[in-house]
Amino acid sequence: MIGLILRRTLAAIPVLFVVSIIMFLLVKLGPNPLEMMKQQPGFTSKDVSRLSKLNGWDKSLPSQYVYWAKNFFTGDMGTSWVQQRPVWSMISERLPLTLMVTGASMMLSLLIALPIGAYVAVHKYSRADYVATLSTFAMMASPSFFVALLLQLGALKLQDMNGGNLVFFTAGPPACVGGGDLLKVATSCLTTPIEVFRRLSLPIFALSILQIAGWSRFLRSELLGVLNADYIRSAMAKGLGGRVVFMRHAMRNALLPLVTIVALDVAGLFGGAVITESVFGLPGMGNLLLSSLGSMDVTVVLAIVMIGAVLVLIMTTVADILYGVLDPRIRVT
Amino acid sequence: MGQGRITRLLGLALLLIAAATLAAGCGAAADSAGAADGPAQHGGTLTVAMEQAPNCLNAWIVCGGMAATSTITSPLFDSLLITEADGTKVPQLATQVPTTENGSVVETKSGGMDVTVHLVREGRWSDGKPITCDDLKFTQDLMMDDRWMVSSRTGYELVKNVECPDPLTAIYHFKERYAPFLSIVGGTPLPKHVLQGKDFNTYFNNEITVSSGPFLFDHWDHSVEVVLKRNPHYWNAGKDEKPWIDRLRYTFVPDTNTLKIQLRTGEVDVAAVQPDTSVREELESFPRGGYQIKPSVFWEQLAFNTSKAPTNDVNVRRAIAFSIDRTQITDTVLRKQVGELNSTVLPAQKDYYTPAWSDVKPDSKRAQAYLEKAGYKREGAYYAKNGKPLTIVFKSTAGNNLRLKVAQLLQQELRQNGIKMEINMEPPTVFFGTSTIQGAYDIALWAWSSNTDPSQRTLFSCDQIPSEANDFQGNNNYRYCNEDVTKWLKAADVEPDVAKRAELTKRVQVQMRKDMPLLPIYQRPDTVAYTDRAKGLANNPFGGLTWNTADWSVTAQ
Numbered sequence: 001m002i003g004l005i006l007r008r009t010l011a012a013i014p015v016l017f018v019v020s021i022i023m024f025l026l027v028k029l030g031p032n033p034l035e036m037m038k039q040q041p042g043f044t045s046k047d048v049s050r051l052s053k054l055n056g057w058d059k060s061l062p063s064q065y066v067y068w069a070k071n072f073f074t075g076d077m078g079t080s081w082v083q084q085r086p087v088w089s090m091i092s093e094r095l096p097l098t099l100m101v102t103g104a105s106m107m108l109s110l111l112i113a114l115p116i117g118a119y120v121a122v123h124k125y126s127r128a129d130y131v132a133t134l135s136t137f138a139m140m141a142s143p144s145f146f147v148a149l150l151l152q153l154g155a156l157k158l159q160d161m162n163g164g165n166l167v168f169f170t171a172g173p174p175a176c177v178g179g180g181d182l183l184k185v186a187t188s189c190l191t192t193p194i195e196v197f198r199r200l201s202l203p204i205f206a207l208s209i210l211q212i213a214g215w216s217r218f219l220r221s222e223l224l225g226v227l228n229a230d231y232i233r234s235a236m237a238k239g240l241g242g243r244v245v246f247m248r249h250a251m252r253n254a255l256l257p258l259v260t261i262v263a264l265d266v267a268g269l270f271g272g273a274v275i276t277e278s279v280f281g282l283p284g285m286g287n288l289l290l291s292s293l294g295s296m297d298v299t300v301v302l303a304i305v306m307i308g309a310v311l312v313l314i315m316t317t318v319a320d321i322l323y324g325v326l327d328p329r330i331r332v333t
Numbered sequence: 334m335g336q337g338r339i340t341r342l343l344g345l346a347l348l349l350i351a352a353a354t355l356a357a358g359c360g361a362a363a364d365s366a367g368a369a370d371g372p373a374q375h376g377g378t379l380t381v382a383m384e385q386a387p388n389c390l391n392a393w394i395v396c397g398g399m400a401a402t403s404t405i406t407s408p409l410f411d412s413l414l415i416t417e418a419d420g421t422k423v424p425q426l427a428t429q430v431p432t433t434e435n436g437s438v439v440e441t442k443s444g445g446m447d448v449t450v451h452l453v454r455e456g457r458w459s460d461g462k463p464i465t466c467d468d469l470k471f472t473q474d475l476m477m478d479d480r481w482m483v484s485s486r487t488g489y490e491l492v493k494n495v496e497c498p499d500p501l502t503a504i505y506h507f508k509e510r511y512a513p514f515l516s517i518v519g520g521t522p523l524p525k526h527v528l529q530g531k532d533f534n535t536y537f538n539n540e541i542t543v544s545s546g547p548f549l550f551d552h553w554d555h556s557v558e559v560v561l562k563r564n565p566h567y568w569n570a571g572k573d574e575k576p577w578i579d580r581l582r583y584t585f586v587p588d589t590n591t592l593k594i595q596l597r598t599g600e601v602d603v604a605a606v607q608p609d610t611s612v613r614e615e616l617e618s619f620p621r622g623g624y625q626i627k628p629s630v631f632w633e634q635l636a637f638n639t640s641k642a643p644t645n646d647v648n649v650r651r652a653i654a655f656s657i658d659r660t661q662i663t664d665t666v667l668r669k670q671v672g673e674l675n676s677t678v679l680p681a682q683k684d685y686y687t688p689a690w691s692d693v694k695p696d697s698k699r700a701q702a703y704l705e706k707a708g709y710k711r712e713g714a715y716y717a718k719n720g721k722p723l724t725i726v727f728k729s730t731a732g733n734n735l736r737l738k739v740a741q742l743l744q745q746e747l748r749q750n751g752i753k754m755e756i757n758m759e760p761p762t763v764f765f766g767t768s769t770i771q772g773a774y775d776i777a778l779w780a781w782s783s784n785t786d787p788s789q790r791t792l793f794s795c796d797q798i799p800s801e802a803n804d805f806q807g808n809n810n811y812r813y814c815n816e817d818v819t820k821w822l823k824a825a826d827v828e829p830d831v832a833k834r835a836e837l838t839k840r841v842q843v844q845m846r847k848d849m850p851l852l853p854i855y856q857r858p859d860t861v862a863y864t865d866r867a868k869g870l871a872n873n874p875f876g877g878l879t880w881n882t883a884d885w886s887v888t889a890q
Contacts, residue, residue, distance in 0.1 A: 034395070035766040043398075043485045044791055045799065045806035051395055054482055083388045084396045084482070084538055093555050145588075152594045159598055166598055171591045172584055178554030281586035283386065283557070296762060 117219025377887030414519030420681035466497035629859035813850035
């Protein structure tokens, strides 16, 4: 296992290097973001030149990249030119909310998708299967902004039914997520669970819809393949109970490919959910990435992309290890 | 067995929703909206929703260049002069508006000018220190300090120095005559006693430690909100002891639909709503609230690239202009929220405004005559020259729904007059960063922002055309050059006398109408929506949403 981790780490170095160069060039080869400010009265080309120089953009692209890379790989993510703040502090204050929303959504999705997928696989072509199929297709076909809008209108209706008092907030984060310290945020949010529930229920649900639909369909199709396999028939012929066969043999094998998908989605947690965060006014990582791309804030974009790349690497390694745990035939070396 | 488990799960979910409902019922009772009108009273909190969060709180440096920062910091800083909704300048920290008539503006023999500003005796920072000429001098020096990322130095560069004959008098010595001097001498003073020796690139970025306005900075939780609190030592509190409200809270909601829903639910009290076709109808349907729509300082215009064919021919530009029904654009795309604009100077800039483009109405015969004058002949559906149909490339910013609707209307109208228009919507960074400054378009739609001063030299004079030779300096993206216009623009910029300057500015308008480097379309609507809890709001496009927060109050419950 240690060998696997070492190999993956060594293989990651050139990947990260190439990713960073591509992202750096993609953002840097665009036009000077300060040009957009010339729409304002009094902001002239002279100001663009002066400020570009102050930001170090008058230097050559290779020297700008080397300067960034040297700092990044020694732990300094740099300073945002837009906010004039250290990039890490911008990331760390948004991370708790993103982890909270996407993490809860992932758990909720697993809790709902796994039983549904298993049930409809066992009862294939039943009325429940048709209903589930229809529902999941409808869920997959609904864009998240549309689901979000429906949920917000639902909250408005619920407010009217509740004598004008809000039940679920339609946007905005709970107060407990401010500050940026993950532990403090967790402690603070635990003391205000009702507010957190009222604030985050709608975005979590909106975010879960697509995952529930996708994962339950995926599990159903995997299980249908496994349930027809010879070893399942042999297990049944040996006289093992249906529940034991299903849980120990069928489910365990059907879950293997799902582990990879969920592991990669966990890596995606860091990037946040751009549309959901935007619609529900949640200042998470997705929003940060979007606004940084818009303002061509290269240090922030690169930091998020690089951390995302590292997380993908870690989670694929974790998935490989889990494969070994779920299936003893697979040796992780 | 399964059914029992499902029932238990459903029960748990219902219990959670019931708990949330109960908590909401208890918590929201005191904040419920829909209260009746009443006189202003002290106390309460108003929540302002903004679509963008600020990058930093320092409105003077580049990270504070967006409207979000000025919306938040405007209640923290009073200025020497403020601009009322009708464009009139009135004194705030100054005793009067400096003019040549009242002797405060004097031309010097060396070709420069001296502007004298008198500060009010009562002006105080929130820590009790008086606001003096030292602060004005310090502000000027700060703007010109190369270490700081000051957004724009236009005008400040022309000030030789600021002299302080006494603490309440400042004399600005300008190196040359500078007509837009009020934007410099009427600005916002910064506190010398707080900022001296500090790093201005960072010191005011996350908190403002002293204020001269009706509110004090309370806190900025980057992820959640910015909160201002009442300044108990406000120098201009008056007999009403303003401001009325205790706290002003800013939240950030990037999605316009969500913002409107939040106004409906009462989660926010005040919001500036992005312009859209059906905004008025939507806001009228709000059960507990109101709205104000006014023409903003952003004016949309159709720019012609005068440096390349086919729009380098004035007859083609005129043919396009006389093919366009601007009234139809404002009637259908904006449903009459604003009317058409007939000048590059806003009507609120009263002294300088002349509706030079008012005669440009849709006129097919005239448009076709101009095309024929340009050497085009009708060949089938389109006019053509040398066998090639007249094709115009239109560019604007992608993601702007209103501009796309305008583009589609223009396409139809031009087609009716035999001109083919291809629409190319680009990301704003590409559009503003490359296409406009490098002249990579035929016609383009974007907006300029005006302030109270009518100076437009950087937009239209010959020496402001961006090119490779001048490293793309200048904002004359039309690549328009008329030596007379340039001469008048330069003269207007150094003419402190309002009447003489107005005459020059109007002459520029009339000439540009003839040369047609652009067609003004409309002033973007500035919409402020609010719940019936919020009172005292007065939409002022020049001053921004929060220009008069001292007068805001929460309705008596």
